[in-house]
Amino acid sequence: MTIGELSAAGSVPASTIRYWERIGVLPKPARSSSQRRYGPDAVNRLHLLRLAQACGFRLDEMRHLLHGFEGAIPASRRWQEMARKKQVELDEQMERIRTMKRMVDSVLRCQCGDLLECGRRAAAVLGT
Amino acid sequence: MTIGELSAAGSVPASTIRYWERIGVLPKPARSSSQRRYGPDAVNRLHLLRLAQACGFRLDEMRHLLHGFEGAIPASRRWQEMARKKQVELDEQMERIRTMKRMVDSVLRCQCGDLLECGRRAAAVLGT
DNA sequence: CTACAACTTAAAGTGAGCTTTAAGTCAAGC
DNA sequence: GCTTGACTTAAAGCTCACTTTAAGTTGTAG
Numbered sequence: 001m002t003i004g005e006l007s008a009a010g011s012v013p014a015s016t017i018r019y020w021e022r023i024g025v026l027p028k029p030a031r032s033s034s035q036r037r038y039g040p041d042a043v044n045r046l047h048l049l050r051l052a053q054a055c056g057f058r059l060d061e062m063r064h065l066l067h068g069f070e071g072a073i074p075a076s077r078r079w080q081e082m083a084r085k086k087q088v089e090l091d092e093q094m095e096r097i098r099t100m101k102r103m104v105d106s107v108l109r110c111q112c113g114d115l116l117e118c119g120r121r122a123a124a125v126l127g128t
Numbered sequence: 129m130t131i132g133e134l135s136a137a138g139s140v141p142a143s144t145i146r147y148w149e150r151i152g153v154l155p156k157p158a159r160s161s162s163q164r165r166y167g168p169d170a171v172n173r174l175h176l177l178r179l180a181q182a183c184g185f186r187l188d189e190m191r192h193l194l195h196g197f198e199g200a201i202p203a204s205r206r207w208q209e210m211a212r213k214k215q216v217e218l219d220e221q222m223e224r225i226r227t228m229k230r231m232v233d234s235v236l237r238c239q240c241g242d243l244l245e246c247g248r249r250a251a252a253v254l255g256t
Numbered sequence: 257c258t259a260c261a262a263c264t265t266a267a268a269g270t271g272a273g274c275t276t277t278a279a280g281t282c283a284a285g286c
Numbered sequence: 287g288c289t290t291g292a293c294t295t296a297a298a299g300c301t302c303a304c305t306t307t308a309a310g311t312t313g314t315a316g
Contacts, residue, residue: 002292002293003292003293004291004292004293013274013275014292014293015274015275015276016273016274016275018294018295019273019275020273023273033281033282033283034281034282034293034294035281035282035283035292035293036293036294041247044246044247044248044250044251045247046247047247047248047250047251048246048247048250050250051231051235051250051253054227054228054231054253055231055232055235056225056228056232058272058273059272059273079235079238080236083232083235084236086232087229087232090225090228090229090232091229094222094225094229097184097218097221097222097225098222099182100182100183100184100218101215101218101222103182103183104183104184104214104215104218105215107179107183107207107211108208108211108212110207118172118176119169119171119172119173119175119176120172122172122175122176122179123172123175125179125182126175126178126179130262130263131262131263132262132263141304141305142262142263143304143305143306144303144304144305147303147304147305151303161311161312161313162263162264162311162312163263163264163311163312163313164263181303186302186303187302187303188302
């Protein structure tokens with residue numbers, strides 16, 4: 001498989017595949033006279049990375065993550081740990097957004113007469 | 129008030145105040161021989177901007193937002209509209225994170241034997 | 257009057273995850 | 287053998303919200 005074929009098969013731009021390889025998220029493939037050649041597994045690796053992204057993992061986390069999988073360990077301890085940590089992170093993100101929603105709500109019910117008053121109120125809200 | 133005093137009073141770095149002014153989020157203040165001089169209202173404007181940021185508004189939205197307030201309209205139609213739009217955006221963000229949480233959950237319960245299988249499964253999950 | 261702190265500007269740097277560009281090499285079809 | 291499309295690289299550009307840097311000017315205390 002050339003990079004163009006892999007790109008089409010995995011719905012990931014070739015430039016992105018090269019980028020992921022460059023930063024060590026994907027392994028360096030074999031070459032046929034300077035051009036990359038991929039085996040059929042490469043497609044699954046791409047899908048796995050897209051899944052991880054959809055789960056909220058960053059690229060530097062994924063480097064770690066894919067290495068954990070090279071050993072063919074089913075759902076390794078490392079995966080489990082990372083997933084649990086990610087759950088906590090996602091809970092924190094949810095809480096931040098809930099707070100934003102509460103704030104927007106209070107803004108919608110704002111009775112301030114002018115900028116000055118609303119600014120003072122802002123200070124109070126942010127202070128808490 | 130000099131920019132240093134405003135910075136201290138509003139807990140916003142002077143460099144940030146200059147930046148906000150440069151991109152049109154803050155109005156250009158009077159000058160005393162090339163140096164910025166601020167009235168007491170400036171502090172409230174900073175608080176208001178910090179509140180808006182905490183509500184999830186971006187700087188380009190805030191440009192719009194502060195102008196709506198210059199007219200001393202209490203909680204103007206424009207504010208109301210923006211706040212409601214932001215609520216929708218925040219709901220969408222919440223939904224995205226909920227989806228991520230569901231995905232991480234399913235990864236935690238993964239029974240895949242190897243990378244290949246998990247990649248195929250990833251394709252299926254992302255396809256839906 | 258002289259330090260020295262605080263101010264001024266434009267421009268470059270940061271981080272994340274790519275995308276785009278420029279300039280060149282390679283492979284396949286006719 | 288020639289054209290065309292796909293590939294190669296390094297480097298720069300993009301978004302967002304700043305921060306930092308460099309080099310220069312101003313205000314104030316002693």
